Amino acid sequence: MAFFEQNIHHPPKTFLSKYIFSYDHKVIGKQFLWYGIFFLLVGGLMALMIRWALAYPGEPFPVIGQFLFPTSNGVIPPDTYAMLFTMHGTIMIFYAITPILIGAFGNFCIPLMIGARDMVFPLLNMLSFHIAAVSGFILLASLFVPLGAAAGGWTSYPTLSTLIGSPGTGQTLWSLAIFVLGVSSTMGAINYITTIITLRAPGMGYFDMPLTVWGLGLTAVLNAIFLPVLGAGVLLLIFDRVFGTTFFLAGAAATTGTGDPVLFQHVFWIFGHPEVYILILPAWGVVSDLLSFFARKPAFGAKATALSMTTITILSTLVYGHHMFTTQMSPLLTQTFMTLTMTISIPSAIFFANWLGTIWKGSIRFTSPMLFSMGVVFVFGLGGLTGLYLGTVTTDLYLHDTYFVVGHFHYTMAASVLLGSFAAVYFWMPKMFGTMMCEFWAKVHFWITMLGLNGVFMGMLFMGYAGMHRRLYNPFVYDFLNKLVPINEFTTISAIVMGFAQIIFVVNFVHAVFFKKEKASDNPWEVGTLEWTIPSPAPNYNFKEIPVVKCGPHELGNPALTNGRDFQYQTEELARG
Amino acid sequence: MFSVWAASEVAKKEMGFWEMISAPIDISENGHLIDWLFNYTTAMNIFFFALVCIGLFGFSYLYSAKRNPKPYYTYGYKKNHVLITTIIGVAVFVAIDMNITRMSNNDYIGIFTNWPSEDEDIVRVEVLAQQWAWNFRYAGRDGQFNTEDDVVTLNDLRLPVGKKVVFQILSKDVIHSLYFPNGRRKTDAIPGRITRMWMQFNETGTYDIACAEMCGTYHYRMQAKLTTYSEDDYQRWLEESQYIAESTIDTENPDLFWGWEWK
Numbered sequence: 001m002a003f004f005e006q007n008i009h010h011p012p013k014t015f016l017s018k019y020i021f022s023y024d025h026k027v028i029g030k031q032f033l034w035y036g037i038f039f040l041l042v043g044g045l046m047a048l049m050i051r052w053a054l055a056y057p058g059e060p061f062p063v064i065g066q067f068l069f070p071t072s073n074g075v076i077p078p079d080t081y082a083m084l085f086t087m088h089g090t091i092m093i094f095y096a097i098t099p100i101l102i103g104a105f106g107n108f109c110i111p112l113m114i115g116a117r118d119m120v121f122p123l124l125n126m127l128s129f130h131i132a133a134v135s136g137f138i139l140l141a142s143l144f145v146p147l148g149a150a151a152g153g154w155t156s157y158p159t160l161s162t163l164i165g166s167p168g169t170g171q172t173l174w175s176l177a178i179f180v181l182g183v184s185s186t187m188g189a190i191n192y193i194t195t196i197i198t199l200r201a202p203g204m205g206y207f208d209m210p211l212t213v214w215g216l217g218l219t220a221v222l223n224a225i226f227l228p229v230l231g232a233g234v235l236l237l238i239f240d241r242v243f244g245t246t247f248f249l250a251g252a253a254a255t256t257g258t259g260d261p262v263l264f265q266h267v268f269w270i271f272g273h274p275e276v277y278i279l280i281l282p283a284w285g286v287v288s289d290l291l292s293f294f295a296r297k298p299a300f301g302a303k304a305t306a307l308s309m310t311t312i313t314i315l316s317t318l319v320y321g322h323h324m325f326t327t328q329m330s331p332l333l334t335q336t337f338m339t340l341t342m343t344i345s346i347p348s349a350i351f352f353a354n355w356l357g358t359i360w361k362g363s364i365r366f367t368s369p370m371l372f373s374m375g376v377v378f379v380f381g382l383g384g385l386t387g388l389y390l391g392t393v394t395t396d397l398y399l400h401d402t403y404f405v406v407g408h409f410h411y412t413m414a415a416s417v418l419l420g421s422f423a424a425v426y427f428w429m430p431k432m433f434g435t436m437m438c439e440f441w442a443k444v445h446f447w448i449t450m451l452g453l454n455g456v457f458m459g460m461l462f463m464g465y466a467g468m469h470r471r472l473y474n475p476f477v478y479d480f481l482n483k484l485v486p487i488n489e490f491t492t493i494s495a496i497v498m499g500f501a502q503i504i505f506v507v508n509f510v511h512a513v514f515f516k517k518e519k520a521s522d523n524p525w526e527v528g529t530l531e532w533t534i535p536s537p538a539p540n541y542n543f544k545e546i547p548v549v550k551c552g553p554h555e556l557g558n559p560a561l562t563n564g565r566d567f568q569y570q571t572e573e574l575a576r577g
Numbered sequence: 578m579f580s581v582w583a584a585s586e587v588a589k590k591e592m593g594f595w596e597m598i599s600a601p602i603d604i605s606e607n608g609h610l611i612d613w614l615f616n617y618t619t620a621m622n623i624f625f626f627a628l629v630c631i632g633l634f635g636f637s638y639l640y641s642a643k644r645n646p647k648p649y650y651t652y653g654y655k656k657n658h659v660l661i662t663t664i665i666g667v668a669v670f671v672a673i674d675m676n677i678t679r680m681s682n683n684d685y686i687g688i689f690t691n692w693p694s695e696d697e698d699i700v701r702v703e704v705l706a707q708q709w710a711w712n713f714r715y716a717g718r719d720g721q722f723n724t725e726d727d728v729v730t731l732n733d734l735r736l737p738v739g740k741k742v743v744f745q746i747l748s749k750d751v752i753h754s755l756y757f758p759n760g761r762r763k764t765d766a767i768p769g770r771i772t773r774m775w776m777q778f779n780e781t782g783t784y785d786i787a788c789a790e791m792c793g794t795y796h797y798r799m800q801a802k803l804t805t806y807s808e809d810d811y812q813r814w815l816e817e818s819q820y821i822a823e824s825t826i827d828t829e830n831p832d833l834f835w836g837w838e839w840k
Contacts, residue, residue, distance in 0.1 A: 079794045153791045159768055160751040165708075165793055250769020261752060261767060295640070300653035301662060326754060326789075327765045328772040331686045338681065342674035349669040353662040354653065356632035361649035363642045374633060381629040385622040388673060392681040394611050394689065395618065398600075398761040401754060401789040462598040465615075467758040469789045472797040480601045480758055480785050487597060557648035566648075 006117040006199070011540040023122035025107045026538055030432065031129050032103030033425075035136065036096050037506075043091035046084045048499050051456075053081050055485075055492035057474040078473040082151035083170070085471055087143070089154030090174065092414065093279070094181055095136055100421045101282040102185070102223070103132065106192055106216045108432060112531035113210050115201025115549065117541040120194045124187050131184035135177045142173035150174035153471060155268060158248035158261045162240050172241050175234040182231040189223035192216060201530065203549035207303055208570070210529050210553040214306045215285020218313045222278045226271045226317070233267035262327055269320035277316040279413050280380075283420025284309060284351070287373045289553070290423055291355055293527045294370035295362025296566055298554040301354040308347035308354075315344050325396045334393045341391035348384055352377070363557065367525070368442035372423035375450055376416050379457075383411030386461060404464025410457045419449070422505070429512060430520030434537035437512045445504040452498025459491030528569040529553045547571045601758045604784065604805065606777035608761035610684045614677060621673045689762070693741045693775060700736060703836050704746040706753035706766035708792060709799040714836045717819060723836035725826050728818045732801040734786060736778060737811035743775045745840065754790035757803065763789045771840060778805045 012018045022028060052061050053076045060066065060074025069076060076084070107125065111118055119125045142149045147168025152161040161171050196217045200209065209217075239245040240259075247259045292299035299305065321329065321337030329337075355377050364370065386408040389395045399405060422445075429437050463484050468475050475481045475488070523532040530547055531538065551574040556567040560577035568575060603609060639645065651658070693699045703714040703722055713734050717726035736742050746755055748766035756763035757776065764774040788799035806814060827833065 078797070082791075082794055082796075151794070157752055157791075160792060165751045250767070260769060262770070295648065296642070297648040297650060298652050300651070301658065302652065304653075304659075304662065326763055327767065328774075331682075331690050334685060335682055338678055342670070342678050345674050346666045346670050349666040350662055352629065353665040356629070356636065357653050357658065357662065359636045359640060360632070361645070361651075362636070362640045363645050363648040364637060364640050365642050366637075374637070377629070377633055381626055385626055388618050388622065388677065389615060392614065392618070392677050394681045394684045395615050395677075397689070397763060398611050398615075400763060401756075465600055466598050467601045469756060469787055471791040473794075474797055477797060478785050478787060478800060483592060483597050557650045559647075559650055 006541075006546065008117065008541045021126060023118070023126055024540070025111050025119045025122070025125060026432070026542075028125050028129050029104045029106075029108030032099045032107060032132070033432075035129075035132065036098075036100035036104060037509075039091050039095035039099070039136065041502075041506075043088050043096050044499055044502065046088040046091070048495060049076055050081070050084050050088060051492040051495040052076070053084075053473065054475065055489045057476065079148065079151060081473045082153075082471070083143075083149045086150050086153055086156070086174075087139075090139070090150070090178070093154065093275070094178065095139065097279050097413070097417050097421070098185065099132065101279070101286075101417060101424070102216065102219055103129070103188065105212075105282065105286070105421075105424050105428070106188065106220070108428065109212055109531070110192055110195055110216055111199065112431070112534075112538060112542055113213050113529055113553075114196065114199060114204060115530045115543060115547045116195060116199035117543060117546070119191050120199055121191050124191050128184045128187040128191070131180060131187070135181040135184060138173055138180065139177040142170045142177065145169040145173065155265075155272070156237070157268075158237065158240065158264045159250070161237060162249060164249070172238060175238045175241070178234050179231050179238070182227040182234075185223050186227050186231075189220040189227070192220035193224060196220075201547050201549050204570075207306065208549055208552050210285075211288040211299065211302060211305060211309075212282070212285040214309060215281040215283070215288075218309055219278050219281045222274045222281075222313060222316070226274045226278075229267060230271035230275075233264060233271070236267075237264065262324075265324050265327065266320075269323040270317075272323065273320040274316045276409070276413060277312060279417050280420075281309060281313065283376060283417050286420050286424050286427075287376045288351070288355065288358075289529075290369050290373040290427060291358045291377075292554045292556065293525060294365045294367055294373070295359045295556075296365070297358065297362045297557040298552070299354070300357030300360070301350075302552070302554060305351045305354045308351045311347040312344060315340065315347070319344065319391075322391050322396070325393050326400045338391060338393055342388075345384070345388070352381065352384075367426075368437075368439055368446060369423045369427035369525075371443060371446045372419045372426065375419040375446065376423065379411050379415040379419060379453070382457075383408060383413075383416060386411065399464060401470050402464040403460045403468045403470060406470055407457045407460030407462075407464055410460065415453045415457060418453075422446075422449075425509070427525065428531075430524050430536045431531050431538055433513050434519055435512045435516040436518075436520045436524060437508050441504055441508045445501055445508065448501035448504070449498055452494050452501055455494025456491050456498060459487050459494065463487050463491070526565070526567055528555055528567045528572075530570055533569050533571060550574065600761070601784075602780075603759060603761060604778050604780040604782070605757070605760040605762075606779055607684075607688050608759075610688065611761045614680055614684070617680075618673065618677055621676075625669060625673070689775075692773070693743060697741065699775075700740055700742045701839060702734070702736075702742060702744050703839075704744050704755055704766065705749055705835055706746070706755065706788070706792075706799075707749040708751060709788070709795040711755070711786065711788075711799070711801040712835065713801075715815065715818075716839070717822065722839050723834050725828055726819065726823055727836060728815065728822050729833065730818075733804070734801055735804045735806060735811065735814055737808045738778050738781055738805050739808065741775055741777045744773065745837075746772045746774065747837070749835075751792050752790050753788045753792045753799065756787045756789035757784075758787065759784045759803070765790060771837070778803075781805045781807055781810075 065074030149170040236247045248261050248264045249259050319341040322341050520536045549570050560575040705712040713730045715728040746766045748768045753766040754763050784803045786801040
């Protein structure tokens with residue numbers, strides 16, 4: 001319900017005001033998309049280097065190794081290896097996934113799907129991107145300072161991340177970059193929440209919003225609450241590094257100080273566990289919608305799905321302790337955190353059942369967004385279930401800090417979120433850029449990616465169970481890990497396959513954005529949410545008339561429909577037989 | 578599925594696939610509890626993931642647009658729809674979560690944090706982690722830590738089988754994690770606070786000890802060896818080391834006295 005008039009201004013004329021300093025949520029969304037794709041490529045390349053070092057220790061990285069590591073003849077040195085996995089984690093989480101799903105699709109979809117002309121605070125929105133750009137610049141700059149970039153893992157636990165473990169400027173710049181990015185994301189989150197509350201089109205109740213908007217909204221709530229916590233944590237870390245405070249330094253033999261390194265872990269994971277859901281909630285929302293759209297029937301138990309996502313959002317704030325079982329928590333705490341963690345599987349099982357219920361007795365069209373959505377169901381099933389081992393205290397004592405953890409969170413955060421992002425890109429492409437991507441190559445991209453990522457992450461689960469711990473430059477110095485050479489090679493080959501599959505995507509995407517002549521129709525996927533009632537690509541200020549919503553977002557396959565379509569727009573009165 | 582098959586193809590060259598991906602051999606008294614819980618969770622997970630796959634692939638086959646042009650128009654709020662969804666939610670919780678929570682909790686409270694009492698015949702070891710090595714300290718003849726007759730080793734832990742061993746763990750610089758792959762457990766070594774772990778080994782031999790927490794560039798080299806002896810062999814080794822320790826100790830060097838009073 002709009003509380004105020006949404007004015008239409010003239011479209012900007014100059015290049016700068018149109019593409020750089022734009023207030024338009026669609027342009028800002030595209031800026032975030034390019035930003036995210038750029039960092040996805042950087043982070044992906046780092047992943048390949050990490051995998052190369054693990055499978056072929058001591059061999060030069062092919063082709064570009066000689067240029068990147070000239071002093072070691074192309075071989076990745078151990079300190080660079082530590083920087084690579086630190087930056088890979090940081091970049092993928094904060095600079096690739098967050099900008100693509102939350103930055104790009106949050107900005108692009110929320111106003112369009114709720115029938116608004118723009119975000120409620122366009123200036124804040126623009127600043128949010130420019131601050132993110134500053135943060136990205138600081139992070140990339142940290143790669144070139146003396147002693148190199150941050151190398152303490154993306155979790156950057158003190159005291160390794162204080163001057164004791166990392167004396168270089170890289171770690172300080174890393175902390176600064178994360179702090180600045182936190183400011184940017186908080187701005188975005190406030191904007192999303194306010195927009196969803198105040199700018200929904202007349203007639204649109206919360207349950208008439210597409211589930212994508214639910215997912216993005218819940219993510220924004222988590223972002224607004226918990227990013228400041230991370231900001232506070234890294235700020236204290238900067239204080240420890242620059243101003244000589246001792247928040248995280250403790251008085252063991254070699255160190256001085258009266259702080260506590262475990263304090264940082266608490267602060268980090270209070271943020272860090274919700275962060276996992278910050279990343280996955282938008283993907284869940286998108287998948288819930290797309291499954292319904294392409295099964296041509298209403299989302300099964302949509303309210304239950306929305307409420308399950310809300311429940312998970314709340315629970316996610318209460319379980320962070322399961323990341324710290326090996327710090328010797330009191331049994332009282334392990335018990336509490338374990339039980340709370342396990343309750344998450346109830347809402348998860350409910351929306352899994354709803355996803356399967358949505359495609360049950362549907363009339364499924366296997367388009368590329370649908371394939372990617374079903375891929376999410378598959379990989380998130382694996383990712384979610386492997387989480388059970390890690391939420392259980394005793395199995396976690398064995399699996400903690402092994403590749404099992406790495407496999408698990410890559411399934412949930414990398415695989416699911418990546419596939420969800422691809423689904424979103426393929427789906428909203430016509431509304432964003434006015435052209436369709438090539439379906440054939442999209443499907444090829446899907447199948448190769450799916451094969452590659454399952455090879456990589458399944459391999460990680462197996463080698464983790466076999467005891468291989470994380471962040472090893474060369475695991476084979478250990479006798480008990482020597483048997484894992486073949487599976488490491490297999491995983492690396494899978495990673496290379498997956499990496500090269502992304503070239504298909506990039507070519508397809510760039511071709512569709514810049515070179516494709518053939519324009520997409522206004523509603524190529526034949527769905528009824530508000531963004532498909534307007535021309536493709538979405539025009540300046542989206543809606544000439546603010547739409548009035550009369551039915552839910554998933555009105556497909558209604559037998560009472562008589563107008564020759566199998567779906568109806570949200571602006572139409574619900575057809576009754 | 579494909580990856581399992583392909584990985585097995587790769588692995589066939591040297592050893593069986595299952596042999597390769599199985600956990601290292603368990604030499605501890607209580608490691609089997611963790612293995613058992615792992616296997617139980619795996620069995621349950623396979624069952625529920627199979628259900629997801631049956632739904633996903635089965636429905637894809639049965640209800641493709643070609644085969645089923647007319648979708649069934651429902652919001653999923655009918656009584657039996659809600660019932661089935663609820664049953665699935667509850668079944669997952671009861672079959673997996675409640676069970677593993679209960680069992681894991683019993684193990685953790687009943688065994689892993691059920692510390693041996695003072696009067697039991699136990700081996701006490703102080704562990705000091707540093708970048709990038711493990712220091713181990715045995716109390717020596719007087720039973721007191723940080724005295725001149727302590728046996729101190731570097732990256733070399735020797736223990737008797739069939740006896741409870743209690744570790745007190747501390748770090749000198751950054752956070753490390755004392756990881757016994759063959760004991761199925763790890764405990765963080767944290768500067769400024771002592772953490773504890775107890776374990777009992779049942780097989781003699783030489784095994785790996787690793788650092789599981791990222792601790793800097795040479796994290797991967799922070800390796801120690803665990804040698805487990807029979808009771809007699811252990812006593813013989815201890816006496817010998819005791820003798821060497823006493824005859825070579827430099828009492829003027831404060832660096833040698835990094836231990837602490839047993840707490």
